[in-house]
Amino acid sequence: MAKKGILLVNLGTPDSPSTADVRKYLNEFLMDGRVIDINPVSRALLVRGLIVPFRAPKSAKLYKEIWSEETGSPLLHYSILQHKALAERLGDEYQVELAMRYQSPSIESALERLKKNLVSEIKVIPLFPQYASASTGSVHDKVMKLVSEWQTIPNVTFINSFHDDDLMIATFAQNARKYQPETYDHILFSFHGLPQRQIMKCDHTHNYCLKVDGCCDTLNDTNKFCYSAQSYDTARLIAEQLNLPKEKYTVCFQSRLGNDPWVQPYTSKVVEQLAKEGKKRLLVFCPAFVADCLETVYEVTVEYGDEFKALGGEHVQLVESLNDSPMFIDALERMARGKFN
Numbered sequence: 001m002a003k004k005g006i007l008l009v010n011l012g013t014p015d016s017p018s019t020a021d022v023r024k025y026l027n028e029f030l031m032d033g034r035v036i037d038i039n040p041v042s043r044a045l046l047v048r049g050l051i052v053p054f055r056a057p058k059s060a061k062l063y064k065e066i067w068s069e070e071t072g073s074p075l076l077h078y079s080i081l082q083h084k085a086l087a088e089r090l091g092d093e094y095q096v097e098l099a100m101r102y103q104s105p106s107i108e109s110a111l112e113r114l115k116k117n118l119v120s121e122i123k124v125i126p127l128f129p130q131y132a133s134a135s136t137g138s139v140h141d142k143v144m145k146l147v148s149e150w151q152t153i154p155n156v157t158f159i160n161s162f163h164d165d166d167l168m169i170a171t172f173a174q175n176a177r178k179y180q181p182e183t184y185d186h187i188l189f190s191f192h193g194l195p196q197r198q199i200m201k202c203d204h205t206h207n208y209c210l211k212v213d214g215c216c217d218t219l220n221d222t223n224k225f226c227y228s229a230q231s232y233d234t235a236r237l238i239a240e241q242l243n244l245p246k247e248k249y250t251v252c253f254q255s256r257l258g259n260d261p262w263v264q265p266y267t268s269k270v271v272e273q274l275a276k277e278g279k280k281r282l283l284v285f286c287p288a289f290v291a292d293c294l295e296t297v298y299e300v301t302v303e304y305g306d307e308f309k310a311l312g313g314e315h316v317q318l319v320e321s322l323n324d325s326p327m328f329i330d331a332l333e334r335m336a337r338g339k340f341n
């Protein structure tokens with residue numbers, strides 16, 4: 001009998017931490033019109049002429065800090081473990097493939113393997129809990145473009161987001177318990193940032209997101225696809241599991257690129273403010289990432305850690321990501337089998 005195809009897709013990482021490979025990765029990533037969402041000519045001038053030439057050597061240095069001799073990039077390493085664990089769980093009825101939106105393994109090659117085996121259907125699971133056009137949307141876009149060229153198109157379905165998946169939430173809560181969150185002065189939920197422009201573009205009423213006070217406080221029909229509102233929802237659900245009172249935690253956004261306003265508050269500003277208030281120990285969740293990567297291992301632990309200590313703080317503790325935790329594999333298995341919420 002034909003197998004069912006599952007395609008796991010994460011963002012992607014350079015093939016090596018060399019400046020040349022980081023340049024190649026950044027060029028592919030930032031030339032995506034869903035990531036730098038400006039007209040193509042300005043995007044090419046900005047990305048190829050300004051951002052990449054300056055950023056590639058700097059980012060390469062950071063990638064060298066997190067690169068393991070044995071396992072390479074943490075993002076790819078954990079993605080491979082997730083892929084292997086899910087394939088074992090699902091057994092022979094399924095063909096599970098792993099791809100990266102940028103660089104390797106490519107979505108093209110993963111889809112070709114599914115096509116060659118004549119799978120009866122394909123379920124695409126972008127590994128981003130909260131929906132953003134720049135991440136999930138871009139994966140959907142790429143898969144649809146490629147599959148649309150096939151002579152025979154099987155049933156293709158997409159997971160749009162899993163920001164409130166109870167098993168995903170429980171995994172983050174479980175990972176945090178060993179640090180005894182109640183012993184920390186403050187907790188941060190630091191999500192990957194997005195330009196404010198992209199947050200507003202997902203609001204089809206043009207009147208709500210970032211226009212109404214408290215627009216992200218609850219999820220409703222207008223903001224249900226809003227990355228920021230979904231991020232607040234994820235944070236609230238993890239906080240509930242850990243009985244964290246509202247005043248004990250802050251939702252914030254990291255990894256800003258360029259000079260346009262991004263969704264706020266920025267993590268670095270929050271870290272600065274907390275140090276000024278005399279807080280000494282911070283526990284930081286990064287629930288936009290299903291796997292530890294440059295943005296968690298380096299940006300949070302090293303960059304925000306150093307910033308906090310320079311201002312009088314003592315310790316920044318990262319809660320590790322979902323990685324190959326068996327409970328997160330339970331969540332992926334449930335999505336793959338179609339019993340999702």
Ligand SMILES: C=CC1=C(C)c2cc3[nH]c(cc4nc(cc5[nH]c(cc1n2)c(C)c5CCC(=O)O)C(CCC(=O)O)=C4C)c(C)c3C=C
Binds near residue numbers: 059135194255293294
């Ligand atoms: C969680 C989902 C992600 C969204 C949404 C996202 C948007 C986004 N990112 C950039 C720019 C960069 N991001 C970089 C690294 C990076 N981003 C994500 C995830 C999301 N990005 C991950 C998982 C990673 C880590 C990859 C790894 O190899 O470990 C980088 C590269 C690193 C660096 O130079 O800082 C850039 C650049 C933009 C502009 C954007 C939305 C507009």
Ligand SMILES: [Fe+2]
Binds near residue numbers: 192255
């Ligand atoms: Fe990013």
Ligand SMILES: [Fe+2]
Binds near residue numbers: 209210223226228229
């Ligand atoms: Fe919003």
